[in-house]
Amino acid sequence: MSRNRGSPFMPENQRAEASPMTTISRMVHLVSRPDGWPAPDDFAFVDIALPSTGRGQVLVENLYLSVDPYMREQMDGGWPLNAPLEGRSIGRVLASRDARLAEGDLVFHRSGWCSHAVLGAEDASLLPEHAGISSSAYLSALGGTGLSAYVGLSKIAKLQPLETVFISAAAGGVGTMAGQIAQLLGASSVIGSAGSAEKVRRLVGKLGFTSAFNYRDGNIAAQLRAAAPAGIDVYLDNVGGEHLEAAIGSLRDRGRVAWCGAIAQYNGTIPPPAPRNLFDVVGKSLRIEGFLVRDYRHLQPELEALLVPHIRSGRIKLEETITVGFDNIVTAFIGMLRGENVGKAIVQVC
Incomplete structure (x- = not known):
């Protein structure tokens, strides 16, 4: 696991007055819509006095927060400003005023970008007790990241043993898990693309990818053909654009694409002209299917049953870049969008 010391960027404070019994939550608000790449000035840190914990509610102190590519899309209109x-x-x-949760329980919830939150107990899920598994794993291998990789390969693309898989953004959170899960599912060859020579070496040397290439080194389609001269069967797409065009060109007849993300089109940039070979989908009888991991949360126990033994044995590596300090969350988010992380990007609050 790699650790990131964070950034010297210190946000402007807005202090709340509170009595000694009041819990102050430090929060991040979006104060302006990013124009292209997000900038620190698009965010504000606000200290807010939380209401008392009511019946059926819990007070939660956040320990780990996830920063993810989908958040960039939400900033274009999905998230309200100044909230x-x-x-x-x-x-x-x-503190708990609900019998389902007790003081000290570790929980998963979706009130991120803050230090503390008052939640309805139904909105906080008790973490399973798996000995030897770190709590941060429930944001990476055992969280939405790992579940996205598992769903994309096993349920959407229906990866079969001895098939060849190509994964874009393979050094990111979903990509590092997808490469390892593909090996568990019996893929004969796992190929990844990444944005640096160091990441390429890590994919092959540490995570067991058959081969990998740096998409910045030249034509993506040519590099993919060189890595898989006989073609590929499955493509897990985290990027879109030229990566998808290259994959369509290399897919064998009746190949499958599980479309998880399109980071090439985030940050308000003009959509890339690729893919320009969509008619090959017809000629090769290909299948392209997008999915949202939120529709597959019922598969969480299945994911844990598959991965927990292999995490314990060390076969599955927890690739996490952890930025320490809540005040560095904006820096961590922007760095993740720029590919500065390896594996899942996580912020450790304390």
């Missing part, structure tokens, strides 16, 4: 943001979070219950 608390959301995101996957792991926290500890400080």
Whole structure:
């Protein structure tokens, strides 16, 4: 696991007055719509006095927060301005007025981008007790990241043993898990693309990818053909654009694409002209299917049953870049969009 010391950027404070019994939550608000790449000035740090914990509610102190590519899309209109943001979070219950949760319980919830939250107990899920598994894993391998990889390969693309898989953004959170899960599912060859030579070496040397290439080194389609001269069977797409065009060109007849994300089109940029070979979908009888992981949360126990033994044994590596300090969450988010992380990007609050 790699750790990131964070950034010297210190946000402007807006202090709340509170009595000694009041819990102050430090929150991040979106104060302007990003024009292209997000900038620190698009966000504001606000200290807010939380209401008392009411019946059926819990007070949670956040420990780990997830920063994810989908959040960039939400900033274009999905999230309101000058209001608390959301995101996957792991926290500890400080006070509970519901029998389902007790003080000290570790929970998963979606009130991210803040240090503390008052939640309805139904909105906080008790973390399973798996000995030897770190709580941050429930934002990476055992969280939405791992579930996205698992659903894309096993349910959408229906990967079969001895098939060849190509994964874009393979050094990111979903990509690092997808490469490892593909190996568990019996893929004969796992190919990844990444944005640096160091990441390429890590994919092959540490995570067991058969091969990988740096998409910045030249034509993506040519590099993919060189890596898989006989073609590929499955493509897990986290990027879109030229990566999708290259994959369509290399897919064998009746190949499958599980479309998870399109980071090439985030940050308000003009959509890329690729893919320009969509008619090959007809000629090769290909299938392209997009999916949202939120529709597959019922598969969480299945994911844990598959991965927990292999995490314990060390076969599955928890690739996490952890930025320490809540005041560095904006820096961590922007860095993740720019590919500065390896594996899942996580912020450790304390």
